[in-house]
Amino acid sequence: MVDTTGVSVFQRMGLTPVINAGGTNTKHSGSRMRPEVIEAIEESSSVFLNIDELLIRAGEMIAQAIGVEAAFVTSGAAGGLVLQSAAVLTGTDVARIQSLPITDWFPNELIIQRQHRFHYDHAYLMTGAQFVEVGKGRHCYPEEVEAAITPNTAGIIHLVSPFTGSGDIPLPVLAEIAHRHDLPVICDAASMLPPRENLTRYLDEGADIVSFSGGKGMRGPQSTGILIGRADLIEAARLNAAPNQAIGRPMKVSKEEIVGLVAAIETFVSEDQDAETNRFRRQCEMVVDQITEIPGIRAQVEHDDKDHPIPHAVIYFERNWRGPDGDEIHRRLMARSPRVYISPLGFMGEIYMDPINLQDGEIEIVAEAIRDELLKASNGG
Numbered sequence: 001m002v003d004t005t006g007v008s009v010f011q012r013m014g015l016t017p018v019i020n021a022g023g024t025n026t027k028h029s030g031s032r033m034r035p036e037v038i039e040a041i042e043e044s045s046s047v048f049l050n051i052d053e054l055l056i057r058a059g060e061m062i063a064q065a066i067g068v069e070a071a072f073v074t075s076g077a078a079g080g081l082v083l084q085s086a087a088v089l090t091g092t093d094v095a096r097i098q099s100l101p102i103t104d105w106f107p108n109e110l111i112i113q114r115q116h117r118f119h120y121d122h123a124y125l126m127t128g129a130q131f132v133e134v135g136k137g138r139h140c141y142p143e144e145v146e147a148a149i150t151p152n153t154a155g156i157i158h159l160v161s162p163f164t165g166s167g168d169i170p171l172p173v174l175a176e177i178a179h180r181h182d183l184p185v186i187c188d189a190a191s192m193l194p195p196r197e198n199l200t201r202y203l204d205e206g207a208d209i210v211s212f213s214g215g216k217g218m219r220g221p222q223s224t225g226i227l228i229g230r231a232d233l234i235e236a237a238r239l240n241a242a243p244n245q246a247i248g249r250p251m252k253v254s255k256e257e258i259v260g261l262v263a264a265i266e267t268f269v270s271e272d273q274d275a276e277t278n279r280f281r282r283q284c285e286m287v288v289d290q291i292t293e294i295p296g297i298r299a300q301v302e303h304d305d306k307d308h309p310i311p312h313a314v315i316y317f318e319r320n321w322r323g324p325d326g327d328e329i330h331r332r333l334m335a336r337s338p339r340v341y342i343s344p345l346g347f348m349g350e351i352y353m354d355p356i357n358l359q360d361g362e363i364e365i366v367a368e369a370i371r372d373e374l375l376k377a378s379n380g381g
């Protein structure tokens with residue numbers, strides 16, 4: 001039985017919820033908070049304390065749970081990008097922290113590979129940082145980064161995200177160049193969890209500070225994130241963050257969210273990765289099994305290091321497909337009752353079913369809905 005408690009809150013507002021089989025994107029409200037998170041939020045909500053003390057202690061607990069030098073709680077991974085940028089511009093220098101976003105009197109350039117420019121650029125630039133773009137099209141070479149470094153360089157950006165990573169400079173190579181010039185590498189790996197091993201992977205590969213979402217795969221509060229890495233940069237990030245009156249002040253995180261995130265991370269790191277992966281894989285197979293025989297449809301479970309860090313059911317439309325494109329299938333699934341959301345993100349028009357947000361009983365509804373819409377469409381419907 002699908003648990004529909006909570007649906008009525010939105011129905012009273014005149015809104016129609018979705019079954020989320022499209023992953024943890026913010027537009028479709030992220031991920032399902034763990035019961036441990038909700039408990040921690042509830043428990044902490046009637047108590048007052050000093051937020052600086054809480055942030056410092058939460059950072060220590062998170063760093064210990066993950067096994068890294070230092071950590072800090074942010075307002076989403078995007079808030080973490082702002083603080084990464086601020087941290088490498090200002091360090092712990094109070095005059096610089098107070099000056100942001102005015103940066104014309106100290107090094108303010110962030111080197112970025114052209115293919116790492118994306119929709120979250122604002123977060124890096126909000127601090128007054130300037131991009132120095134390197135590379136051409138989808139290729140970048142170490143020599144181009146090396147040539148872009150000047151006395152005005154404050155740091156080097158590295159993005160790790162599904163569908164990036166071909167043609168860019170591998171993180172260890174980029175880090176070697178950066179460190180030879182005494183520069184930090186700031187890394188955005190927001191959506192790369194699970195697998196749990198990615199928590200430390202990018203620091204091991206040479207990044208100095210890494211930003212992750214707390215509200216995606218870790219299933220903490222949707223509006224949280226973490227920075228992890230070098231203690232001096234984490235401290236610089238903290239000084240730029242709320243409750244200090246600095247560039248990060250509009251991105252505050254409440255005490256309930258902070259304790260909720262700590263609970264999420266402690267639970268996340270203690271869970272069995274293989275059991276979780278096998279469960280996701282079985283859910284994807286249920287979708288694939290339902291539709292393999294439909295003419296023009298090729299469906300398979302994909303799970304790899306980069307583009308599909310958890311198993312996804314990927315549905316390709318072949319040459320002999322007679323129905324409408326993936327976008328239209330997506331629209332039709334959203335027009336059903338209940339609405340089913342899948343991700344129409346594919347480069348070749350393919351669509352993805354991501355099992356991470358599904359609760360008991362929902363995969364059956366999703367598999368049937370996808371089969372039903374594809375069958376109708378393949379018959380000219």
Ligand SMILES: *Cc1c(COP(=O)(O)O)cnc(C)c1O
Nearest residue numbers: 076077078079161190191213225
């Ligand atoms: C989701 C995402 C972000 C933003 O993360 P939030 O936790 O939603 O702020 C930033 N960068 C990448 C690559 C992402 O996938």
